[in-house]
Amino acid sequence: MSRNDFERLSRQELIERWIEMIGSAPPPKLRSPMMAKILTCENQWQASGRPRAALVRKLRRLAGTAPDSTLPASSGQRLIREWNGVEQTVDITEAGYRWNGKTWRSLSAIAREITGTKWSGPRFFGVQT
Secondary structure (H helix, E strand, O other): OOHHHHHOOOHHHHHHHHHHHHOOOOOOOOOHHHHHHHHHHHHHHHHHOOOOHHHHHHHHHHHOOOOOOOOEOOOOOEEEEEEOOEEEEEEEEOOEEEEOOEEEOOHHHHHHHHHOOOOOHHHHHOOEO
């Protein structure tokens, strides 16, 4: 369902949908427009199949990793980042980082080339090296 679909529901229908999707009753003073926004987000999360952020934090805590850590990049992986509507793809090889038919020594150099400004490459692509 889209946000417009949720906005068209009555308050009672929103509450029923909330209980169905989230598993508990909504806060009593939560207004219908905000409930529609939250349900839209919840619907997108459920459709994506990605775990909730709270679950990810709990799993990272139990695993003993830092809250903002990501898996390190290694050879054979592909990094994809959209920038200004253009998808940028970098393949990680033993020789370095392959982007636009050229092998680069650092992700930062690629990020700088893509954006025209100084960036931390790992941060730009969302990885730790």
